[in-house]
Amino acid sequence: MEKVLVDLVFERAEKDERLDDRAKGHILSALLGQDPRTGAERRESDPPAEEAAAPASVFLCGVTVEGFRGIGPKATLDLHPGPGLTIVTGSNGTGKSSFAEAVEFALTEDSYRWRQRPKQWAEIWRNLHHDHPCGIRVALAIDGAGKTVVGAEWERDTGLPDAKLWVQVEGDKQVKGLDGLGWATPLENYRPILTYEELGGLLRAGPAKLYDALEKVLGLGLLKEAAASLHEAVKAAEEPVLRVRERTNALQATLPGLDDARAGKALSEVTKRKPDVDVVAALATGTGEVNRAMDGLRNLAEVVVPDAGAVHALAAEHEAAEKGVLGLGAASELAERRLDLLEQALGLHDAEGDQLCPVCRTGQLDQVWREQAFAESEGASAALREDKQVRQRLREAQRRVGDLLSAAPVLPEADLPSMPAARAAVEAWRAIPRDQGAGERLRARHTALVAAVAAVRDEARAELARLDDAWNPVARELAVWVEARRAADAVLEEVKSLKAAKKWLVENAAEVRNARLLPFADQARDIWRELREESTVELGAVTLEGSNNSRRVRLAARTDGAGAEALGVMSQGEMHALVLALFLPRAVAEQSPFRFVLLDDPVQAMDPSRVAAFARLLAGIAATRQVVVFSHDDRLPAAVRRLVGVNARIVEITRSPGSVVSTQDSSDPAERYVSDLRAVVKDPRVPEEIQREVLPSLCRAAVEAASREVHYARVAGSGASHGAAEAEWTAKQRTRERVTLAVGTEKMTRWVKEKPWRDATLKVCTSGVHKGAGGHPQSILEDLEKTVDDLRALA
CATH class of the missing domain: 1.20.120 (Four Helix Bundle (Hemerythrin (Met), subunit A))
Known part of the structure; x- marks a missing residue:
């Protein structure tokens, strides 16, 4: 049945052009019991047996009961394991329902009747006259397995839930538990046991319970499971989105309180619908353009001034060179001019030869003069070379002073208290003259520069520490936000397709449910037409409407030509007949492995004409199914006896003192x-x-x-x-x-x-x-x- 439903749903999804292939894949995975996100197997158990292979036919061969409910000593109800109708009849209190409850408990470990009664009632389940041994044995005929017995046994003084359940195939050992049968899901979907209490309970419980019961027998729980699976998948896929949303909210609360340019930039990005994640990552790691605002403080924190030793050495050198030049005096300059004049005369003589001195006009520039003048020039040159070296040392010292002043520290812009004094000290340093006294000025202004720069450097370091103390935790949060945002961006398309799949399944569930219900609703109307006899109520469309707390089964009807809700215009007997009409189609569905239907007291509230119709209905079902009906109402066996050509058997149950129950074929x-x-x-x-x-x-x-x-x-x-x-x-x-x-x-x-x-x-x-x-x-x-x-x- 699941495969049929999966095909029905997926066929509709395939035709919907609004769904992309990814969303369709999510829907199919959810329907197949797989993880909608990965397609991996999610279910703990295997699919129902009827989906894996053709269902094995199961018939009842009989039930033996001892010490259970109204049956004391061991009593056996033999049944013919094949199509046919068996009416088990007897007056109230003879033990009929005890046989029915025994079959129900042995196969399902529960009883609908006990669920509806007070706890004290359920506790009185052992027979008062014969409470031990206590057990149930249900004999079954199963295709491919032969005769199989399902048993339930209780030790003395144990409770109902303490039953030891077992299965035994003829010729094999007993196997503990019922799991090996694989009937848990089929018993839910194709419940072959219907009791008067269950039918009446569905009517009394309200529209939601009737809805749930029909949804279960139609196998529509798969839609709920698939929708729930998609819901969980959306939640799981959205976790990164929710995490980044939480991180964003936290940052929106934190960032505005920070006196930091980085905080403003980060806030502007994280609140965008499509933020630049790389920018935020740069802020978190201390890189990127916005962090250059911090570079000024970092540079100030590391700014250096000329080394004091170097400054003092250069000052001393400048002063020594300056003193050496001052020691030469005016004679040195006169000697330099005389040497220059002498060298010019020697050059004139070399060019023009002997001649009268052009300066004094008395002396003769001849060879003798030249020799004397050359010797004098050589001596003066040596003395002047020493003077030049002294002046060169002064010029070199002045150049180095200039270089030192040009290398003054550069102070970036920063709003620090000591910045004005530091800038003034730097400007004063750069403005030192390079002339006489420069050495002394170097010493004095260097001391002021060192003090001013040290002050601004200390302030810059303190400000950086203050900002970093506040920023570092935020930077870590931003780094987490970056990872979360990237993770969220990576799942956005998946979340979108999962939400589309979930939305589609929820929106189309009603139509799918009613499409699945349609053939069974048609069968229900056919059955109702057989059962209604003289009733004026004509059953119309049967639909499942609403969801959650507003879910209900709508049973449209017409009575005397007017439209109405069926349950609102039906008698108690008609309503019971209607519920039978709704649930019998599932009990006899071809997909069911159970080839038997067991009904306990289904005709209590039926009038005589409807009992006769019900007998005909049962006879029709019995042509292909084993139908066992327990009834204290003599009208049903009488109606069956009147049927012609029906494979029917009537078994009478009698009870003697001490809860001794006997069965006898009446017909x-x-x-x-x-x-x-x-x-x-x-x-x-x-x-x-x-x-x-x-x-x-x-x-x-x-x-x-x-x-x-x-x-x-x-x-x-x-x-x-x-x-x-x-x-x-x-x-x-x-x-x-x-x-x-x-x-x-x-x-x-x-x-x-x-x-x-x-x-x-x-x-x-x-x-x-x-x-x-x-x-x-x-x-x-x-x-x-x-x-x-x-x-x-x-x-």
Whole structure:
């Protein structure tokens, strides 16, 4: 059934152009019980057995009860494991419902009746006359497994929940628990056991409970599971988005309180719908343009001034060079001019030769003069070279002073108290003259510069420490925000498609539910038409509406031509009949592994005409299902007895003192035909020639009915397929062939010849149908009775 529903939902999703492929994939994964995000298997258990393979047919062979509810000593209700109708009847208090509850508890570990009663009532579950041994055994015929017994046993003085449950396939050991059957989900979806209390409880509980019950039997819980799975997937996928939202809210509360340019920039980014995450990352790590505002303070914190030792050494050197130049005096300059004049005269002589001195006009510039003048020039040059070196040292010292002053510290802009004094000290340093006295000024202004720069450096370091103390925790928060934001950005498309998938499933759930309900609603209307008899209420559309606390089943109806809500215009009996009409289609669904339906007291509130209709309905279902009905109402077995050609059996339950419960066949199909034949034979008003015409058909019907029960019981016990048994029976058209199925091919001839009445009865069933029965009708009746008993003994 799940596969059918999955196909139905996904087919609708595939046709919806508003959904992208990713959203469709999420829906399919959720429907298949997988994680909608990854497609990985999510369920702890395997899919229901009916999805993995064709359902195995399960029939009831019988139930044995001891010390449980109204049954004291061990009592057994035998059932024929095949299609057919069995009415278990008896007055109130005989133990009928105890058999029904025993089957229900053994298969489900619960009982609807007990759920609706006070705790004290449920505690009184052991039989008062026979409380130990206490146990239940339900015999089943399962295709492929043969006869299987499900048991529940209690030790002395243990409670109801302490039951020891087990399963045993014929020939194998007992297996603890019921898990091996794999019926937990089918029992929920195709509940084959319906009680009067359950039907009435659904009506009394209100529209939501009826909605839930229908949703369960239709297997629509899968839609809820899928929607819940998508909801959880959205929550999981949205976690990064929620985390970054929380981080953003925290930063919005923190950042405005920081006196820091970085805080303003960070705030402007984190509050954007599409922030520049790289900018925030740079703020968190101390890189990027916005952090250059901090570089000024960092530079101030590390600013340096010329080394005091170097400054003092240069000052001393400048002063020494300055002193050396001052020591040369004016004579040095006169000697330099005279040497210059002498060198010019020597140059003139070298160029023009001997001549009268152009300066004094008395002396002669000749060779003798030249030799004396050259010697004098050489001596003066040596003295002047020493003077030049002294002046060069002063010029070099002045240049180095200039370089030192040019290397004055650069102070970035900063709003610090000591900045004006520091800038003034720097400007004063740069303005030192390089002339005489520069050395002393270097010493004095360097001391002022050092003090001023030290002050601003200390302030810059203190300000940086203050800002960093406030910023570092925020920087860490920003780093976390960056990671969270990137994680959120990475899942945005996934969140979008998951939300679209969830929204689509929620919006389309109602239509899917009612599309799934439609064929069963049609069956329910068909059943209601059979059951309503003289009722003026005509059932219309059956739909599931609403969700959550407003969910309900809408049962549209018309009464006397006017539209109405069905439950609002129906009598109690009609409402019970309606609920049966709603739930029987699921109990007999083809996908169900249970080929039996067990009904406990379904006709309590029905009027006589509806009971007759209900009997016809049950007979129709019994053509393909094993139908077991427990009822204290004599009207139902009476109605069944009136049906013609129905494979029906009536079992009477009686109770003796001490909770001794007994079962007795009041009527089964073979017995009914024998009874009909007996009535014909005993009726003096029926001429013998007419009796001879009727008897062969009744004989044949009785023999075939008994043979059919034996055949089905044998096949069920062997574990062979019910379908194969039915096909084998249908393929045999002759009475002798069908008796052979019951007796066995190898034994058939001997079995017939062993007793003369068997051969005589088979001849009446075969040739007598065409020629009429020979022999006396009373003899034919007696032979038939013994032959039917012999066939029953083979079961």
